[in-house]
Amino acid sequence: MFNIMKAAELRKMDKKELETTLKGLLKKISDLRFKLAAGKLKNVKEISHLKKEIARILTILKEKKEHA
Numbered sequence: 001m002f003n004i005m006k007a008a009e010l011r012k013m014d015k016k017e018l019e020t021t022l023k024g025l026l027k028k029i030s031d032l033r034f035k036l037a038a039g040k041l042k043n044v045k046e047i048s049h050l051k052k053e054i055a056r057i058l059t060i061l062k063e064k065k066e067h068a
Helices: 007-012 015-038 045-067
Strands: none
Touching (some): 007 045
């Protein structure tokens, strides 16, 4: 399992950190999908949690882009 970051914590990060975190989460969700397809994933809710976390980061990146 991973730790869910709150939106306030994510907003404190700069754009480069957010993009790095996003890449890591996308890699992790890809790995989890392969495990799911292979039938080796124990916690299937983890995928939906990661999707929400990715959406949070994308939203904050969009906000930062609009304000820049």
